[in-house]
Amino acid sequence: MRFQRCLKATRLAASAxxxxxxxxxxxxxxxxxxxxxxEGLESTFGLNGxxxxxxxxxxxxxxxxxxxxxxxxxxxALALQRGLGTAVDPTKAYETAIVPARRGNxxxxxxxxxxxxTGAGVRPNQKRAExxxxxxxxGFQKLADEGDALAKTELGRFYLTGTPSVEKxxxxxxxxxxxxxxxxxxxxxxxxxxxxxxxxxxxxxxxxIGKAAESELPNAIFGVGRAYRKGLGVEPDLEKAKEYFLxxxxxxxxxxxxxxxxxxxxxxKDAEQAEKWFRKAAxxxxxxxxxxxxxxxxxxxxxxxREDGLRAEKMLRCGVAFGDQDSxxxxxxxxxxxxxxxxxxxFDAALELARLAxxxxxxxxxxxxGVIYEQGLGVERDLxxxxxLFRRGLxxxxxxxxxxxxxxxxxxxxx
Numbered sequence: 008m009r010f011q012r013c014l015k016a017t018r019l020a021a022s023a024x025x026x027x028x029x030x031x032x033x034x035x036x037x038x039x040x041x042x043x044x045x046e047g048l049e050s051t052f053g054l055n056g057x058x059x060x061x062x063x064x065x066x067x068x069x070x071x072x073x074x075x076x077x078x079x080x081x082x083x084a085l086a087l088q089r090g091l092g093t094a095v096d097p098t099k100a101y102e103t104a105i106v107p108a109r110r111g112n113x114x115x116x117x118x119x120x121x122x123x124x125t126g127a128g129v130r131p132n133q134k135r136a137e138x139x140x141x142x143x144x145x146g147f148q149k150l151a152d153e154g155d156a157l158a159k160t161e162l163g164r165f166y167l168t169g170t171p172s173v174e175k176x177x178x179x180x181x182x183x184x185x186x187x188x189x190x191x192x193x194x195x196x197x198x199x200x201x202x203x204x205x206x207x208x209x210x211x212x213x214x215x216i217g218k219a220a221e222s223e224l225p226n227a228i229f230g231v232g233r234a235y236r237k238g239l240g241v242e243p244d245l246e247k248a249k250e251y252f253l254x255x256x257x258x259x260x261x262x263x264x265x266x267x268x269x270x271x272x273x274x275x276k277d278a279e280q281a282e283k284w285f286r287k288a289a290x291x292x293x294x295x296x297x298x299x300x301x302x303x304x305x306x307x308x309x310x311x312x313r314e315d316g317l318r319a320e321k322m323l324r325c326g327v328a329f330g331d332q333d334s335x336x337x338x339x340x341x342x343x344x345x346x347x348x349x350x351x352x353x354f355d356a357a358l359e360l361a362r363l364a365x366x367x368x369x370x371x372x373x374x375x376x377g378v379i380y381e382q383g384l385g386v387e388r389d390l391x392x393x394x395x396l397f398r399r400g401l402x403x404x405x406x407x408x409x410x411x412x413x414x415x416x417x418x419x420x421x422x
């Protein structure tokens with residue numbers, strides 16, 4: 008997720024609840040608050056075979072939270088952080104998670120960990136972030152040991168990406184995600200798709216994201232479109248990709264809106280439609296959409312709103328913290344343009360981040376690193392190295408993507 012691919016480019020599979028017998032087969036005489044909470048979880052996360060409706064799910068969770076449910080507060084915070092059925096709001100996510108985190112809810116603890124790690128909604132504090140990551144991991148492990156499939160999904164995500172205190176372990180990630188997927192949890196199938204892509208098992212990845220999409224999970228529908236765009240486990244088909252992006256965008260999936268806007272801009276050459284979808288995604292808190300809008304404003308020779316630029320930077324930094332390659336490329340551009348909070352160009356930071364993105368096989372990272380060497384920004388000018396990087400970026404870039412068009416234009420001038 009992009010960021011959302013920014014927390015979403017990369018987004019973690021959402022999961023579930025700290026109350027006894029997580030959405031059990033028989034709830035008995037449940038109160039109205041419990042009913043709101045249960046239905047909110049089912050709609051948001053596709054529990055018990057329910058079709059996903061994130062907007063309705065968030066509304067129900069918020070209502071249950073206002074009625075006093077600490078667990079509902081935890082999941083409302085998670086939704087606010089990940090943009091599930093609502094706009095991303097890091098500050099509100101942090102504030103909503105505080106009380107349930109103190110009461111031991113691992114999902115709220117995870118929300119605080121992300122806030123402290125990325126500096127979204129609170130001043131960054133890596134020591135506190137790791138403390139909360141450890142608490143959340145222990146809570147997920149306890150629930151998973153009791154057979155909670157949703158907690159297994161979260162454990163799988165921990166092992167998939169790793170943290171300073173949890174070593175990356177793809178075997179354990181697959182074990183937990185497969186166990187959760189046996190109950191057809193959409194988030195578990197999404198997690199397996201991410202794992203299989205990292206292992207270059209693209210046929211398995213496409214099958215997994217297809218399973219997740221059956222629940223109508225917007226992020227999974229976007230994932231199917233992404234597979235068609237990139238040709239992962241299926242023949243590339245930009246028209247089919249657009250169809251899935253549109254379907255997910257109409258369900259308020261911001262990553263799909265960004266992808267659809269990029270298709271409109273770089274394939275259909277329709278800047279008006281592109282701006283429309285970028286703006287919708289930006290309103291949902293998507294950092295990459297904010298960046299793209301800033302670039303459109305720059306190309307139109309209009310002044311970039313300072314507040315918008317700072318908001319975009321904050322969201323992009325979240326994506327960078329989680330290894331999202333698109334966020335990295337956008338952030339390099341921010342450093343080179345001097346669009347950060349400091350208001351000055353930072354060539355050293357740009358070079359370091361561009362090298363990291365390029366090492367992760369990011370087409371945008373290779374392109375931006377090529378620009379740095381082409382123009383001698385903080386390094387000795389080296390046109391041979393720039394050309395090598397542009398060619399590498401072209402090989403990595405997706406058909407119809409913005410970065411492919413930019414690189415092709417660069418190379419055409421030299422050849």
